[in-house]
Amino acid sequence: MMKRSAIALLAFAIAAGTSSLTAQTVTSGLRGPTPLNDEGPAPPMLPNRNTSEKEVRNYPEQPPVIPHSIDGYQVDLNGNKCLSCHARARTAESQAPMVSITHFMDRDGQFLGSVSPRRFFCTECHVPQNTANPPVSNDFVDIDTLLSRVSPGGRR
Numbered sequence: 001m002m003k004r005s006a007i008a009l010l011a012f013a014i015a016a017g018t019s020s021l022t023a024q025t026v027t028s029g030l031r032g033p034t035p036l037n038d039e040g041p042a043p044p045m046l047p048n049r050n051t052s053e054k055e056v057r058n059y060p061e062q063p064p065v066i067p068h069s070i071d072g073y074q075v076d077l078n079g080n081k082c083l084s085c086h087a088r089a090r091t092a093e094s095q096a097p098m099v100s101i102t103h104f105m106d107r108d109g110q111f112l113g114s115v116s117p118r119r120f121f122c123t124e125c126h127v128p129q130n131t132a133n134p135p136v137s138n139d140f141v142d143i144d145t146l147l148s149r150v151s152p153g154g155r156r
């Protein structure tokens, strides 16, 4: 008895929810003016930012973002285009920074002679940047700003 009325209530809530969703038009955010129950046109693909300039890291452990285009770079079972420039032996020729020494460590913290399989798929962690304006603003605060805020306990 309890169960049946709970289900009825749930069905009612869902129905009420859907009708208010159909009526609602969201005017900001990633969807733009497209109503929630419609699929809008895909935005055009924008090129990678290709400045060659180091970007600031937002926290010490952040994998640095990629400051160059990676269009068409193959990283799979058959090869790793990134390592053709970033591998230890290639950096003199490419003038690219060598992959970090941490990339030679296995999961037990032992250093291997070559890049660890754990670090093979570079774009798991390193991402190129897009030239688009962020459609949603970001209020991320970096650690230095956080540390400089007066805390409730009194310490600055």
Ligand code: HEC
Binding pocket: 051, 052, 053, 054, 055, 063, 064, 065, 066, 067, 068, 070, 073, 075, 081, 082, 083, 084, 085, 086, 094, 095, 096, 097, 122, 123, 126
């Ligand atoms: C043709 C050589 C080349 C290839 C291929 C290449 N890179 Fe680079 N990369 C560079 C050079 C040179 C720099 C230094 C900045 C610059 O000149 O663009 C760099 C910079 C970087 C940086 C910034 C390091 C820092 O300290 O800020 C990252 C991360 C990076 N590359 C990752 C990658 C990844 C991931 C790939 C593969 C998807 C890749 N690169 C492929 C040459 C290359």
Ligand code: HEC
Binding pocket: 060, 061, 062, 063, 064, 080, 082, 083, 086, 097, 098, 099, 100, 101, 102, 103, 115, 118, 119, 120, 121, 122, 123, 124, 125, 126
């Ligand atoms: C599991 C995440 C992860 C993967 C996979 C990974 N990296 Fe990194 N990478 C990092 C982090 C985190 C840092 C910064 C901390 C450090 O130096 O270890 C970094 C640092 C770097 C740097 C900067 C080195 C320096 O001295 O400034 C380069 C270049 C780089 N990675 C290239 C690569 C390339 C090329 C690959 C693929 C072969 C790769 N990484 C795979 C996480 C990753």
